[in-house]
Amino acid sequence: MLSAEAWATRITPEPFRDFLPYTSVSALKVIHTPIVLRKALDVMQHYGAERLRANVAERLSASIREAGLDPDVQIGNRPAAPLSLAGMSEASRTRLGERLLRLYFHLLKWDGPLFLDLRLRNLAWDESKQRLTFYPSGLWCQPDREFRRRVQALYAGFYQHDPEALTIGVELYSWDSDPLPGFAFRIEKLLRDHFGGGDTSSMRFSLAHFRQTFDHIFQEAAQSRAKLHPDLTFLGVGLVGLYLTLDALEVPLDPKQAFEASLAKT
Numbered sequence: 001m002l003s004a005e006a007w008a009t010r011i012t013p014e015p016f017r018d019f020l021p022y023t024s025v026s027a028l029k030v031i032h033t034p035i036v037l038r039k040a041l042d043v044m045q046h047y048g049a050e051r052l053r054a055n056v057a058e059r060l061s062a063s064i065r066e067a068g069l070d071p072d073v074q075i076g077n078r079p080a081a082p083l084s085l086a087g088m089s090e091a092s093r094t095r096l097g098e099r100l101l102r103l104y105f106h107l108l109k110w111d112g113p114l115f116l117d118l119r120l121r122n123l124a125w126d127e128s129k130q131r132l133t134f135y136p137s138g139l140w141c142q143p144d145r146e147f148r149r150r151v152q153a154l155y156a157g158f159y160q161h162d163p164e165a166l167t168i169g170v171e172l173y174s175w176d177s178d179p180l181p182g183f184a185f186r187i188e189k190l191l192r193d194h195f196g197g198g199d200t201s202s203m204r205f206s207l208a209h210f211r212q213t214f215d216h217i218f219q220e221a222a223q224s225r226a227k228l229h230p231d232l233t234f235l236g237v238g239l240v241g242l243y244l245t246l247d248a249l250e251v252p253l254d255p256k257q258a259f260e261a262s263l264a265k266t
Helices: 004-011 016-022 025-029 033-047 050-066 090-109 145-159 163-174 183-198 207-223 230-249 255-262
Strands: 073-075 123-126 131-134
Touching: 016 230, 025 207, 033 230, 050 073, 050 090, 073 090, 090 123, 090 131, 090 145, 090 230, 090 255, 145 163, 145 183, 145 230, 145 255, 163 183, 163 207, 183 207, 207 230
Parallel strands: 073 131
Antiparallel strands: 123 131
């Protein structure tokens, strides 16, 4: 009999397998598997389509300019040279992290594809301009608008202490399912453990903390017979890449400030 890890590897299309070592096998129990696999195969159909990738990347570049992010973030039209953090000052690593967080929240907000690979391999840093360059790889998906609205509400619920928005966001963790009583309360508490309460102005991003807190979330969802919104699986891929990079920076950052900055321009 295959182990859960072996089964996950077998059913997961390339290149999502790169992210499997950083995720929890508990997630397999709480996803709408047929829908998630279908969406993953849709991603794979355009993964190698360079012309399409370049087109959506140009749309992102225009959106970055419209949002006024272009002094700090730009979109590259070719793969970045491997970004080495060796010798980079703490101040530069902090600014790099701040810019990456602003890019992440912009990707959640705009109406184009959600680019999923935020690892160092797709980033470059201009020390003289203190500017981040992101190369959008072909690993992207198109979440539905309702999902994006609820993710925004989830962040607003924690960072802006908005109970109504938080309720809307937490419903992503019981999508098309009928969990046991009290699930929303329990999952909110676990999400607060992940977010750190939302009150701290700066935090160190830890991949170990990310994996631990989401493993607890997946276990609670499984025990409560809840299923997650299918697009949360793909957002999770993006979060793994984000955490891999931010963990490597080894500096405290303020995600609340980055989120609120993303709301400044609609």
